[in-house]
């Protein structure tokens with residue numbers, strides 16, 4: 339048979355990887371239960387009825403129960419006042435059965451999200467969005483780490499092992515992905531560049547990357563000629579392309595079809611970063627529970 343000189347990138351299977359993380363979480367939950375009679379609990383707060391958010395929240399709750407943890411769902415009306423939401427956070431902070439608190443974002447415009455997030459007890463902030471966790475991550479201290487960048491890092495470490503000296507380029511500077519991703523890659527000794535909507539020569543900068551993380555929320559923006567041959571491409575984007583009458587198609591921030599033949603490895607959408615995000619949320623909840631009870635957290639599930 340003929341061998342082909344043109345390579346095709348390895349497709350990183352986020353679903354399989356996420357399942358192995360959930361298995362480790364589930365093993366640790368069993369241990370906490372048998373040795374210490376502790377059941378980790380995750381509270382998810384959803385404000386309003388956005389259909390996509392409802393699907394995510396339902397998936398989170400289902401997977402939380404599947405790994406043996408308690409799930410507490412709080413659905414509030416779109417019109418809820420900021421003070422009612424803050425009161426709920428205070429209650430959850432004080433509840434000993436709750437070890438992790440996630441407030442689904444975005445929140446309605448009349449609510450100050452920073453105020454709500456910073457009301458969450460630092461040790462229960464499983465999203466890692468509290469200003470203290472952000473600062474701890476940036477300072478190289480133990481921190482609860484945002485789930486999406488943590489999932490990306492675990493995939494990169496699994497693929498490459500040591501990341502020292504690798505040239506990483508992140509497209510997007512959001513507080514939930516781009517910035518914490520930069521911190522995690524820096525902590526793992528990469529050279530890190532963050533490009534964004536005001537950057538010049540984005541394409542040329544991306545061409546240097548050994549590791550390219552796309553997190554801008556613009557459908558198929560990263561094209562084949564942005565990617566160095568053999569680079570690892572992590573696609574964080576989830577963009578719904580609406581088609582008349584048919585089910586919307588999900589695409590990432592990377593033009594998968596054209597990039598796949600160039601890249602060395604690439605995450606698909608769906609089935610890449612998305613499932614890892616939820617798995618890391620469960621991992622963060624067990625980690626938070628262990629720290630709250632002053633017990634050893636599971637190995638290999640942190641940054």
Ligand SMILES: Nc1nc(=O)c2c([nH]1)NC[C@@H]1CN(c3ccc(C(=O)N[C@@H](CCC(=O)O)C(=O)O)cc3)C=[N+]21
Pocket residue numbers: 394440441442443444465485486576588607608609610611612613615616
């Ligand atoms: N406080 C907060 N924390 C979050 O982590 C958070 C949030 N707010 N708001 C919304 C975004 C979005 N998000 C996703 C999680 C899993 C998938 C996921 O599992 N995606 C599947 C497919 C999903 C589909 O079919 O729609 C996949 O990529 O294969 C996607 C998106 C977490 N978010």
Ligand SMILES: [Mg+2]
Pocket residue numbers: 510511512534535554
């Ligand atoms: Mg941006």
